[in-house]
Amino acid sequence: MSLTWRELEGPLQGALALELGTHPLNELGEAALVELERFVADALPACRGVLVVSTLERGFCAGADLRGLAAGLAEDPEALTRVRAFLVRIGAVFRALDEAPVPVIGAVHGAVFGGGLELALCCDVLVADPSARFGFPELRLGLVPGFGGLTRLGRDVGQAWVRDLLLSGRSLSADAALRAGLITQRVAAGRQQAAAERLLAQALRHPPAATAAAKRLLKRPDPAALDREIDAFCELVQSPTVLAALRAFVARTDPLPYVAQERP
């Protein structure tokens, strides 16, 4: 299981399904980034549309690979340089997906957290099933999102929601996300991919030049704001608070420790 893509068929011919399938929950680390870079360089420029989906039953994506981050910070004196380089690379991939001239539809379920939510926010439209939950738990670790999520969430749902989600660290259910405008379609359990494929098929009926023009008008996050997220992440990541939080995170035995902090 890994991060792969495949050509879709029938009315979706020419479009690609970008499939996240790395256990335990599609954590975004170096291996995933290399595949995403290959996708953006080799596949995205020639395709008519993209469906982003997880093939794992438990959810879409739990976020950045914090175990890998913790190991890198512990062992590598040049860690900050490497962390910044990683953020710049994943930022470029996310911008390519976000600003692609073709429709990009996300079908999400289960955990959509942290970097996973930042990936989802690159999609033009999100379709979710009732199991989906969305959140930015980064502040629990002493960090801020660094993959452009704050900028894109602010663009999509407004600063009030960004502040609530970031400062509380809480997660939103699919229904709450629908009310907030984070997703725009909520379907029955397990039906999110089928619904997203029908939406993509509809979007593909439009002349590509019109779709590309619409996306140029709609999806232009401020590059300076994206850079400021990287700067803020890098300023925090080597603090004793973050290092201690990452050590505690790595030591946890919860199978999915990303989604909740320890109860008192």
Next chain:
Amino acid sequence: MTDDVTQRVLQLARRRFPAAEGLTADADLFQGLGIDSVQALELLSELEREFGVEVPDYELLDVRTFADLAARVAERM
């Protein structure tokens, strides 16, 4: 109203988690159900659909019993 909400919370938990059978309002929610953090979030989502109110997940941090949880639901109804 809270007693009624507590009974509906227990009924919902019993539908979703077999371990909830036989548990009472004062039972420990997490130990009683034997659920992890992801399942706790699933329970929250189902509570939202059942009652039409949103309970933030951080409210679970100091919830111990089904009655505690029902009280948090009730104050948002």
